[in-house]
Amino acid sequence: MVVYNKQQKTNTLCNNLQKSVATLFIFGIFMAVFVSSASAATLTVGPGETYTSISSAVTAVSSGDTILVKPGIYSEIVDLQYKTDVIIMSESANQVDTMVAGFDANYARNVTITGFNINGTLLGGSYGIYSYEGRNLTIEKNTISGYLTGNGIIIKNANYNLFADNTITNNKYGVYIDSSYYGTSSYNTITGNNISFNTDYGIVFNDMYISNNLFYNNYLMNRYNHFSASAVSIWNTTRSPGVNIIGGSYMGGNYWGRPDGTGFSxxxxxxDADGICDEAYVYGADVDYFPLGGFAPIGDVSGLDESAVGTEWIVWNWTNPSDSMFNHSMVYLDGVFLTNTSEESFNATGLSDSTKYEIGIKTVDVLGNVKPIWVNDTATTLDGTAPASVIGLNESETGYTWINWSWTNPADLDFNHSIVYIDGTISGITSTESFNATGLVQDTVYEIVIMTVDTSGNINSTSVKDTAKTDLQIVTPVTTSTGSSSKKSSGGSTGTSLRIISPEETSEDETVDKQNAGVADLEETPLQSTPEEPSDVGNEGAETGSTAGSLVEKTESNSTPGFSILVGMVCMLSIVLIHRRKD
Structure with missing residues (x-):
């Protein structure tokens, strides 16, 4: 028999009551969750769905519902004003294929926007996401771009919001946080965002009453990364193990970069290669104690020099540093970034001839930190342009067997020489401004062709031509007659000789007159004595020889030396003819 005392009964009743209350409490929670789950709905938006626009689904949405948006282009500003406990998400979640013109989230509570390509080019709006007095918003994993005259994200008097893992790029301002006289924007967290290539600022805190916003583990790469109007913000979290936004091994602050490579990070x-700079980033009153990035003290490339050069390309070679932290080199040409390479050579193409170019190389470590030291070299492309042609080509003098041409060389600084062709055959190479063609045939037309060449060997294919004719040698007969003697038995006789007249003699009348005077003297010279004085035959031969000699002498004195031999032969022929007549 079991006996229970009063105290035992009381304890038993209490225990049973506690169990009953606990059971009812758990049941109530289960029912609440069940009812809540049963009441939540998913509204699908897309072609062929009940809702073809996001705005129509927002009109029908209730707290706790989810709006699921299929890929497509939605040219609308979605109004989420006063909405509470709503999730709007893209079906693909890839931040690319579900494009929306923008979102208004004024006075919204506990609203999540995720997975969209929020693009300003659709309607030309001034913001991607705007919230006035929004609270507990989650804006994550979106791409927000194209608001060139406005903001990617702008909030005002908004608190306790999360902006995480977004790509915010190509806007005027990336993230713009503002407040008014009636409120403040505080206790917002901005983390894991790629805020880059915004034309003015990456992040702006535009009012001194803004405070206690946490900004860490963001990647900034803008012309100006941040502006803070005396706002009190926190720019880093505690240094702790974890993969940061640039792939480093520690969480801390933010990566402060600039497109021109001059950013703090x-x-x-x-x-120590922990992915955090050894110095704090200080900008006015703002301090990031653990700025991400920094470069390990890696070496520079060495031996940078051109190895081959053409008219439109230059090949440079170098040796990479042996540091284990080295990853690649950044290659610039004339200050413009061209490529990243881990190779030890680069071929710059599409260049202009006869132009100097400068290559610049910076080394980058495995964490993406750029060493801010240049290694440079210059080289000049080869000359690919031929010099201009000669001008004023013309014959300056001519002779029986030669022609002298002259011209003016081109003014090109790299002109080297001219190639001279006579009747299609190379006859000479000269850097002067004249050429004497010799060994020609008299009274013949010759063509000269000149092509210019520069110091690089470029030949001007446009030839310059001229023609000229050699002089003619003129040969004329000269008649001489003997004078008559006192004895008429044989009478006088007439002899004929040849005389060559040069062009120099025919070029001036005065010279011709003098030559004719010489011919007259020859005509008066007796070539034969009379046959009635046989006793003087010996003397006659001597006289004849003397006369012939005199004839040669006179002829030589009135003609060029080149003709004297021919005249002498003519005289000897005359003597022979005289003796034959006597016989």
Whole structure:
């Protein structure tokens, strides 16, 4: 028999009551969850769906519902004003194929927007997401771009919101946080975002009453990365293990880069290679104690020099540093970034001839930190342009067997010489401004062709031509007659000789007159004595020889030396003819 005392009964009743209350509490929670789950709905938006626009689904949405948007282009500003506990998400979640013109989230509570390509080019709006007095919003994993005159994200008097893992690029301002006299924007968290290539600022805190916003683990790469109007913000979290936004092994602050390579994280050392700069980033009253990035003290490339050069290309070679932290080199040409390469050569193409180019190389470590030290070299492409042609080509003098041409060389600084062709055959190479063609045939037309060449060997294919004719040698007969003697038995006789007249003699009348005077003297010279004085035959031969000699002498004195031999032969022929007549 079991006996229970009063105390035991009381304890038993209490225990049973506690169990009953606990059971009812758990049941109530289960029913609440069940009812809540049963009441939540998913509204699908897309072609062929009940809702073809996001705005129509928002009109029908209730707290706790989810709006699922299929890929497509939705040219609409979605109004989420006063909406509470709503999730709007793209079906693909890839931030590319579901494009929306923008979202208004004024006075919204506990609203999530995720997975969209929010693009300003659709309607030309001034913001991607705007919230006035929004609270507990989650804006994550979106691409927000194209608001060139406005903001990617702008909030005002908004608190306790999360902006995470978004790509915010190509806007005027990336993230713009503002407040008014009636409120403040505080306790917002901005983390994991790629805020880059915005034309003015990456992040703006535009009011001094903004405070206690946490900004960490963001990648900034803008012309100006941040502006803070005396706002009190926190720019880093505690340094702790974890993969950060640039792939480093520690969480901390933000990556502060600039497109031109001069950002803080790009120019400061990370000697222990933990992915965090050894110095804090200080900008006015703002301090990021653990800025991401920094470069390990890696070496520079060495031996940078051109190895081959053409008229439109240059090949440069170098040796990479042996540091284990080295990853690749950044290659610039004339200050313009061209490519990243881990190779030890680069071929710059599409260049202009006869032009100097400068290559610049910076080394980058495995964490993406750029060493802010240039290694440079210059080289000049080869000359691919031929010099101009000669001008004024014309014969300056001519002779029986030669022609002298002259001209003016081109003014090109790299002109080297001219190639001279006579009747299609190379006859000479000269850097002067004249050429004497010799060994020609008299009274013949010759063509000269000149092509210019520069110091690089480029030949001007446009030839310059001229023609000229050699002089003619003129040969004329000269008649001489003997004078008559006192004895008429044989009478006088007439002899004929040849005389060559040069062009120099025919070129001037005065010279011709003098030559004719010489011929007259020859005509008066007796070539034969009379046959009635046989006793003087010996003397006659001597006289004849003397006369012939005199004839030669006179002829030579009135003609060029080249003709004297011919005249002498003519005289000897005359003597022979005289003796034959006597016989």
């Amino acid at each position: 790009q120019t400061h050392i990370d000697a």
